[in-house]
Amino acid sequence: MRRIGVFVCWCGTNIGATVDLETVMxxxxxxxxxxxxxxxxxxCSEIGQTLIRDTIVQERLDRVVVASCSPRMHELTFRKTAAAAGLNPYLVEIANIREHCSWVHKDKAEATQKAISLVRTAVAKAARNKPLQADQFAVTHRALVIGAGIAGIQAALDIGETGFEVDLVERTPSIGGRMAQLDKTFPTLDCSACILTPKMVDVAVHPKINLYTYSEIEAVEGYVGNFEVTLRQKARSIDKEKCTGCGICYEKCPSKVDGEFEEGMSKRKAIYVPFPQAVPNVPVIDRENCRWFTKEKCGVCKKVCPADAVDFEQSDQLIKQKYGAIVVATGFDLVDLDEFGEFGYGKHPDIITSMEFERLVNASGPTGGKLLRPSNQEPPRNVVFIHCVGSRDKSRGKPYCSKICCMYTAKHAILLKEKYPKSQAYVFYIDVRTAGKEFEEFHRRAVEEYGAAYLRGIVGKVFPSGDKLLVNGVDTLSNQTVELEADLVVLATAITPRRDAAALGRMLGIGTDGHNYFVEAHPKLRPVESHTAGIFLAGTCQGPRDIPETVAQAGGAAAKAIALLSKETLLSDPCVSNVNESLCTGCLACLPVCPYKAISEKTITEKVHGQERRRLVAEINNALCQGCGACSTACRPGAMNLLGFTNEQLLAEVDAICL
Amino acid sequence: MKITTAQLNGELKAEIAQISGEHVADCYQCGKCSAACPVNEYMDILPHQVLRLLQLGMTEKVLESKTIWVCAACFTCAGRCPRDVDLAVVMEALRAVLLRKREGSRLKGEEMPALLRKGMPEQGIVSGFRKYTK
Incomplete structure (x- = not known):
C-alpha cells in the first residue's frame, strides 16, 4: 500500500475563502x-515547505499531493521540497484547487466538492507515479542573436564580452536597425547615430561576434542548449573581401528605387549601401531592381569597380550552426495607415509619419537635415503633430499605447522650433504619457520654453487646400472646435511587431500575442524569457518600449543567455515518451505525428520459440522529445507512453474524477 | 474656431503676461484651481478654463466673461496650483486690461490732497489710481 501525504494550501483567502478545506482534508x-x-x-512558505519535508520523514511518505495553485506556479517549488526530504521529485503531484476551483467559483459547497474531486484525482495519479531520473546533456557554448538593431547589438556585445561566440544575424544589408534611422533621442537630444555607431563598430571588430548581414533564419531545430539553426545568407553580389567601400558602383548605377532606410522619401540605387555609417560598409545589389538581373543588360557597376568586387554569380549560402541559446530582437514596423483615410496619408506629400519626420530632420536624410516640405521644398511654418494614430484605437488600429510617441513628438516640436524659431508646432493629443526619467520635464520644456500648442483632442480630418493642409480638430479642454492651416502634418503612427514576427515565432516555437508581439514567460517575473527554454526576448519585438528600456532588456536577455551558456551540462525533462518494445508492432503511426522529429525506427532481435527473429520498432530520441504526447495518442497497441503521464496514470485520473 | 499663429501670440496675451508676470503655458489643466475656488458656482467659465482660453489666445472670450469680476482675489487657486501659476494675479491683470481701456481717469493728481484730507485711505487712492489710469 502506498503512503500518500496530502498537503492543502489556503493561499491566504485565495482558496480558503471559497473552499472548506477542513472537509477537503x-x-x-x-x-x-x-x-x-x-x-x-x-x-509555499518556509513553514509550509518544512511541514512537507518533516512529514515525508516522520510518516515515511512515498507520494506527495499538494492541493494548491497551478503547477505552473509552484510545481517546481514542491518538487524541490520533496527532493530535499529524499523523495524522488516526480512522485509529487499538484491538485490545482486555485485557478481551476476557488478563483472561478463562488458557491462554497460546490467549490468544496470540486476541490475534493481534484484532490482525489491527484491522489489516484500520484499512487501510480514512478520515480523518474533526469538525463544530463551537453550545452553548445555559442549564442545566436536574431536582429541587429540596438537590442540585438547590445545583447551580442554583452554575450561576446564574456567570451562566448555570438552569431548576430540581420536581415537588411547593415546593422543598426531603427535607431540608425532616428535623428535625436529623447529626453537628452543626443544624436542617435553618434551614440549608436560606436556600438556598431564594436560589433564589427569584436573577436567573438560573427556578423551575418543580409541573412535570414531559414529553419530552427533542436532544443535548449542544442539548437540547430539554418541561416540563409543572401547573395550580396559583392565580394566582401575585395570591396574597398569606395562607392563608385552606386554613383554610376542607373537604376533608382525608393530607399527603405529613408522611408521612401528619397531614391537609392539598385546597388547600394543603406546609409553612410552602414556596417559592413559593403554595397549590396538589389536583384529585383537591378538591370543586369532583370534585363541582362547594364553591368556598369562591374565595369567601374576598381577592386573587381562585383560578382553577379554569387548565390545564397545556407549555413548550419549549433547554438546553446537564442536571443530574439527583431524590432518593430509601423501600422498600416491605409485604414486611416481621414488623416490623408499617401494623398499629399506633406502628410508624413513620425519616422519620415526623423529622416527629414536628419543630417544624412533626404534633405541633408534641412526640414523642408516634401511638396515644394520650402521651410514649414505651421506643423501639426497628431498623437495616437492607430494606437489606443480598438476599431481600426491597435488597442495598446505605443508608449514612445508622446516623447518623440515633444522632441519633434522642440527640433522644429530649434530649426525655425518662427515656426509653430500644434500637437493634438488624448493624454500625454511621460512615465520615464526626465520625461515629464522634457515634455513641459516643449510646451513652456518652445511654445508648442498642445490641443487636447484628435483630428477628425486633414485635407489639402491650395498649397496648405486644412486640419479639423477639437480642443476638448476649452470645448472649441479647431481649424488650422498647416504646412506639414506629422502622424505619430502606432508601432507593431515586424510583419513576419508570427512566422518567425512558429519557427522558433515561441508564442505570440494577439498583435504578434512575442510573449514573455511571465509578465512580471520572467520578462526577458520566452516560454521555450533557451530562447530570450529583447526590445520592441516583445512590446512597445524606448531605447533605454530596450538596452536594459537586451542586457537582461544576454545575462540569461550567458548563465545558460556557462553551464557544461543541462538536466533534461524526464517526462518524455517511452516505447514498450514488447507491445510495439512497428506500424510507425507515431513517426509522422511527432512535431520534433524525435521518433525513428530500429530493428530489434528477439528470441521467439527458440528462434531468433528480427522486427521493426519505434525509438525515441530523449533529447529531442518535448513530451507533447502526440505519439501516445496515435499508438494503437498502447506501446507508447509519456513518462509522468502514462496511459495508466491518466485513466486512473479519469476514473477518480468520474467517481 | 480658427486657431492661427497670430492668435496664439496675440498682443493682448502678451499684455496680460507683462502685467501679471505669469506664464500661462505652464498650466497643464488639472483643474485644481476650479475645484478649490470658493466662488466657482457663480462663475460662467471656470478658473481653469480661463487659463485654457488664454493659452489658446482666446483672450477676448475671457474678457467678456463674468468670471473675472466674480473672482474674490482670495488666492486659493494660486496657493494650490501644482504648476506655480498665480491665477489670482492673472485675473487681476485681466481686470486691469479692461479698466485701462476705459476712457480717462476718475482720479486726477491734483484732487488727491483734498481726498486725503476727507479721510480716504491712502491704499484706496493708490489702487484707484492704478486701476483707472493707463
Whole structure:
C-alpha cells in the first residue's frame, strides 16, 4: 500500500475563502493510500515547505499531493521540497484547487466538492507515479542573436564580452536597425547615430561576434542548449573581401528605387549601401531592381569597380550552426495607415509619419537635415503633430499605447522650433504619457520654453487646400472646435511587431500575442524569457518600449543567455515518451505525428520459440522529445507512453474524477 | 474656431503676461484651481478654463466673461496650483486690461490732497489710481 501525504494550501483567502478545506482534508484522509492530510496558510512558505519535508520523514511518505495553485506556479517549488526530504521529485503531484476551483467559483459547497474531486484525482495519479531520473546533456557554448538593431547589438556585445561566440544575424544589408534611422533621442537630444555607431563598430571588430548581414533564419531545430539553426545568407553580389567601400558602383548605377532606410522619401540605387555609417560598409545589389538581373543588360557597376568586387554569380549560402541559446530582437514596423483615410496619408506629400519626420530632420536624410516640405521644398511654418494614430484605437488600429510617441513628438516640436524659431508646432493629443526619467520635464520644456500648442483632442480630418493642409480638430479642454492651416502634418503612427514576427515565432516555437508581439514567460517575473527554454526576448519585438528600456532588456536577455551558456551540462525533462518494445508492432503511426522529429525506427532481435527473429520498432530520441504526447495518442497497441503521464496514470485520473 | 499663429501670440496675451508676470503655458489643466475656488458656482467659465482660453489666445472670450469680476482675489487657486501659476494675479491683470481701456481717469493728481484730507485711505487712492489710469 502506498503512503500518500496530502498537503492543502489556503493561499491566504485565495482558496480558503471559497473552499472548506477542513472537509477537503477529512475526505482526503479516507482516500486510498492516504496516510496524512495537513494544511498551511501558505504551503509555499518556509513553514509550509518544512511541514512537507518533516512529514515525508516522520510518516515515511512515498507520494506527495499538494492541493494548491497551478503547477505552473509552484510545481517546481514542491518538487524541490520533496527532493530535499529524499523523495524522488516526480512522485509529487499538484491538485490545482486555485485557478481551476476557488478563483472561478463562488458557491462554497460546490467549490468544496470540486476541490475534493481534484484532490482525489491527484491522489489516484500520484499512487501510480514512478520515480523518474533526469538525463544530463551537453550545452553548445555559442549564442545566436536574431536582429541587429540596438537590442540585438547590445545583447551580442554583452554575450561576446564574456567570451562566448555570438552569431548576430540581420536581415537588411547593415546593422543598426531603427535607431540608425532616428535623428535625436529623447529626453537628452543626443544624436542617435553618434551614440549608436560606436556600438556598431564594436560589433564589427569584436573577436567573438560573427556578423551575418543580409541573412535570414531559414529553419530552427533542436532544443535548449542544442539548437540547430539554418541561416540563409543572401547573395550580396559583392565580394566582401575585395570591396574597398569606395562607392563608385552606386554613383554610376542607373537604376533608382525608393530607399527603405529613408522611408521612401528619397531614391537609392539598385546597388547600394543603406546609409553612410552602414556596417559592413559593403554595397549590396538589389536583384529585383537591378538591370543586369532583370534585363541582362547594364553591368556598369562591374565595369567601374576598381577592386573587381562585383560578382553577379554569387548565390545564397545556407549555413548550419549549433547554438546553446537564442536571443530574439527583431524590432518593430509601423501600422498600416491605409485604414486611416481621414488623416490623408499617401494623398499629399506633406502628410508624413513620425519616422519620415526623423529622416527629414536628419543630417544624412533626404534633405541633408534641412526640414523642408516634401511638396515644394520650402521651410514649414505651421506643423501639426497628431498623437495616437492607430494606437489606443480598438476599431481600426491597435488597442495598446505605443508608449514612445508622446516623447518623440515633444522632441519633434522642440527640433522644429530649434530649426525655425518662427515656426509653430500644434500637437493634438488624448493624454500625454511621460512615465520615464526626465520625461515629464522634457515634455513641459516643449510646451513652456518652445511654445508648442498642445490641443487636447484628435483630428477628425486633414485635407489639402491650395498649397496648405486644412486640419479639423477639437480642443476638448476649452470645448472649441479647431481649424488650422498647416504646412506639414506629422502622424505619430502606432508601432507593431515586424510583419513576419508570427512566422518567425512558429519557427522558433515561441508564442505570440494577439498583435504578434512575442510573449514573455511571465509578465512580471520572467520578462526577458520566452516560454521555450533557451530562447530570450529583447526590445520592441516583445512590446512597445524606448531605447533605454530596450538596452536594459537586451542586457537582461544576454545575462540569461550567458548563465545558460556557462553551464557544461543541462538536466533534461524526464517526462518524455517511452516505447514498450514488447507491445510495439512497428506500424510507425507515431513517426509522422511527432512535431520534433524525435521518433525513428530500429530493428530489434528477439528470441521467439527458440528462434531468433528480427522486427521493426519505434525509438525515441530523449533529447529531442518535448513530451507533447502526440505519439501516445496515435499508438494503437498502447506501446507508447509519456513518462509522468502514462496511459495508466491518466485513466486512473479519469476514473477518480468520474467517481 | 480658427486657431492661427497670430492668435496664439496675440498682443493682448502678451499684455496680460507683462502685467501679471505669469506664464500661462505652464498650466497643464488639472483643474485644481476650479475645484478649490470658493466662488466657482457663480462663475460662467471656470478658473481653469480661463487659463485654457488664454493659452489658446482666446483672450477676448475671457474678457467678456463674468468670471473675472466674480473672482474674490482670495488666492486659493494660486496657493494650490501644482504648476506655480498665480491665477489670482492673472485675473487681476485681466481686470486691469479692461479698466485701462476705459476712457480717462476718475482720479486726477491734483484732487488727491483734498481726498486725503476727507479721510480716504491712502491704499484706496493708490489702487484707484492704478486701476483707472493707463
Amino acid at each position: 477529512e475526505k482526503a484522509r479516507q482516500m486510498p493510500g492516504v496516510v496524512f492530510a495537513g494544511d498551511n496558510k501558505y504551503m
